[in-house]
Amino acid sequence: MTPGFVAALLFGLFLLFIILRVPVAFALALACIPVFFLEPRLTPILLLQEMFRSYNSFVLLAVPFFLLAANLMNAAGITDRLIRLSRALVGHLPGGLGHVNVVVSMFFAGISGSSTADAAGIGSLLIPQMKKEGFSASFSVAVTACSSVMGVVIPPSILMVVWGGLMSVSIGGLFLAGIIPGILIAGAQMATVYIYARRHGMGLHTRATFRELAGAFLGAALALMTPIIIVGGIVGGVFTPTEASVVAALYALFLGMVVYRTIGLRLLTEVLYDTGRFASIALFCIGTASAFGWILAYFKVPAALVAYVQAMDLGITEMGFAVAIAFLIIGCFIDAIPAIIILGTVLWPVTQSVGMHPIHFAMIGVISLAFGLVTPPYGLCLLISCSVAGISVKRVIKDVAIILAPMLAILALVIVFPSISLWLPRMLMPQFVN
Numbered sequence: 001m002t003p004g005f006v007a008a009l010l011f012g013l014f015l016l017f018i019i020l021r022v023p024v025a026f027a028l029a030l031a032c033i034p035v036f037f038l039e040p041r042l043t044p045i046l047l048l049q050e051m052f053r054s055y056n057s058f059v060l061l062a063v064p065f066f067l068l069a070a071n072l073m074n075a076a077g078i079t080d081r082l083i084r085l086s087r088a089l090v091g092h093l094p095g096g097l098g099h100v101n102v103v104v105s106m107f108f109a110g111i112s113g114s115s116t117a118d119a120a121g122i123g124s125l126l127i128p129q130m131k132k133e134g135f136s137a138s139f140s141v142a143v144t145a146c147s148s149v150m151g152v153v154i155p156p157s158i159l160m161v162v163w164g165g166l167m168s169v170s171i172g173g174l175f176l177a178g179i180i181p182g183i184l185i186a187g188a189q190m191a192t193v194y195i196y197a198r199r200h201g202m203g204l205h206t207r208a209t210f211r212e213l214a215g216a217f218l219g220a221a222l223a224l225m226t227p228i229i230i231v232g233g234i235v236g237g238v239f240t241p242t243e244a245s246v247v248a249a250l251y252a253l254f255l256g257m258v259v260y261r262t263i264g265l266r267l268l269t270e271v272l273y274d275t276g277r278f279a280s281i282a283l284f285c286i287g288t289a290s291a292f293g294w295i296l297a298y299f300k301v302p303a304a305l306v307a308y309v310q311a312m313d314l315g316i317t318e319m320g321f322a323v324a325i326a327f328l329i330i331g332c333f334i335d336a337i338p339a340i341i342i343l344g345t346v347l348w349p350v351t352q353s354v355g356m357h358p359i360h361f362a363m364i365g366v367i368s369l370a371f372g373l374v375t376p377p378y379g380l381c382l383l384i385s386c387s388v389a390g391i392s393v394k395r396v397i398k399d400v401a402i403i404l405a406p407m408l409a410i411l412a413l414v415i416v417f418p419s420i421s422l423w424l425p426r427m428l429m430p431q432f433v434n
Contacts, residue, residue: 001039003304009035010295015333024334025281028288028342035295042298047291054290054341055283058242059165063286064279065245066158069252070117071271073108073223075263076256079121081220082107088208088216090190095197096205097130098143102189105147106154107220109182110227111248114158115151115373116278119144119381123388134202137391142399145385146407147189149370152336154182156230156248159336159366161241162286166341167348169358171241172234173425173433174366177359181367181414181421188406222255235428282337289338293345302346306353319354320415323347323361324368331372335380339369359433360414363421367411374400 001009010031017027029047036044054060073079086103093099101122108118123144130140152159155175164171208216229251230244239247256263263271296302314322326347330339344365351361373381376393382400386393414420425433 001035001299003299003301006035006299007296007301010292014292018333024338025285025288028285028292028338032288032291032295046294050291050294051287054287057165058240059161059171060283060286062161062242062245063158063282064275065242065249066156066161067114067117067279067282068271068275069226069245069248070111070114071275072249072252072256072263073111073226074117074121075267075271076252076260077262078111078220078223078252078255079104079108079125081216081223083122083125085216085220088213092205092207093190093194093197095133095135095193095202097126097133098135098139098193098197099190101126101130101143102147102186102193105144105150106182106186107224109150109152109154110156111223115148115370115381116384118148118151119384120388122148123385127385127389131389134200135196136399137389138396139196139399141382141385141389141391141396142403143189143193144388145374145379145382145396146400146403147186148381148385149373150182150185152370152373153178153185153367155179155227156241156244157366159340159369160362161245162337163340163344163362163366164241166345167358167362169362170425170429170433172231173359173429174362175231175234176424176428177363177421178366179424181363181410184410184413184420185367185407188410189403192403192406222259226251282335285335285338286341289341292338293341296342296346302349305346306350309350310353314354316354316356316360316418317416319351319356320360320364321412323351323364324411324415327365327368328371331369331378332375333372333378335378336366336369336372339372340365357418357422359425360418360421363414364411367414371404371407371411374404 013031013034014027017030032047033044036042036047082104083100086100086107090099090103104122105118108122127140127144131137155178157178160174160178161171163169164174226248230248233239234241234244326343327339330343372378382393382396386396
């Protein structure tokens with residue numbers, strides 16, 4: 001079987017199963033099965049072997065522990081403290097709560113690494129308040145959903161952990177690379193909120209006093225130590241990314257049970273159950289996506305794609321836009337983690353052939369996949385935010401598009417100017433980032 005035939009068969013069957021509303025993890029596995037019967041050198045037992053091999057990874061332990069840290073932070077009431085600090089910092093601007101929503105998402109992203117936890121935790125608190133302040137329900141949902149995607153861009157990021165583990169890229173370097181693009185995305189969203197507030201006549205609010213600001217900062221200080229501990233520990237070589245995820249979970253547990261005393265044994269049991277449930281879904285997707293990707297590699301689909309791209313003589317910028325488009329499209333239909341395993345591993349040698357830096361490639365992929373969290377039909381963060389607000393996805397699409405437009409401009413800047421994502425890693429981790 002030729003690489004083109006195998007790629008058409010795999011992706012065609014996968015798309016068919018998605019249309020039939022088969023869960024993504026099962027659709028990936030089912031799409032692989034016909035290939036094992038058509039190729040006499042392969043047996044179906046290889047599907048299970050490849051799934052097991054993908055699970056036998058120390059780095060992947062970081063996924064459930066970062067999820068646990070995010071859920072513990074939500075349960076401990078950390079979100080309330082971050083909102084209070086954000087309100088003291090930017091609440092006086094026109095459209096105050098819209099800016100608060102963006103800033104608190106940026107803070108929460110630096111603590112949890114989970115966009116869905118951000119959308120659920122912050123949305124339930126801020127969407128009702130934003131509606132009372134004069135924002136429409138659709139714009140409130142759009143701001144909440146779009147700002148939550150910073151959870152996968154600003155470190156620590158679960159997607160970056162998976163990416164680094166799969167493609168042997170420095171996870172510390174990836175974490176540093178996400179800081180400046182994440183801040184730029186937050187700035188673009190705040191500018192959009194500002195324009196909205198001005199057009200709808202939302203006036204200025206009372207500026208917080210220095211005493212109020214200091215009190216809010218002290219209240220959130222222990223929570224804000226989380227990204228410093230995680231990123232600083234990894235960059236400084238104190239612990240590995242997996243160990244960092246365990247430290248984050250233990251630190252969140254310490255804050256919730258000892259310092260704030262908001263988590264009891266009953267609530268802890270619920271948090272552990274929810275974390276196990278969501279982690280099992282993500283990890284099962286990793287297994288089936290790994291088998292899918294192995295088949296593509298076995299039939300030399302990436303090599304065929306490299307030869308095709310080399311014939312086109314694309315430069316780094318052109319290749320960057322091609323990568324972004326591919327990830328933007330696939331991110332609309334499946335979760336980011338299987339998308340990384342399937343598409344990322346295929347495009348990896350292609351980007352190497354044109355001289356693209358591995359961290360630059362990773363940032364283009366991660367930012368592009370972040371859009372998939374708020375674009376239908378997948379759009380998990382959008383679905384969560386709509387559920388919180390009690391409105392349909394159709395009513396929100398226009399406002400989501402308004403907020404995504406400047407975010408696309410930031411993605412284009414990251415593609416055209418690689419130094420936006422590479423400057424910090426090269427400065428702080430030159431031994432790992434050339």
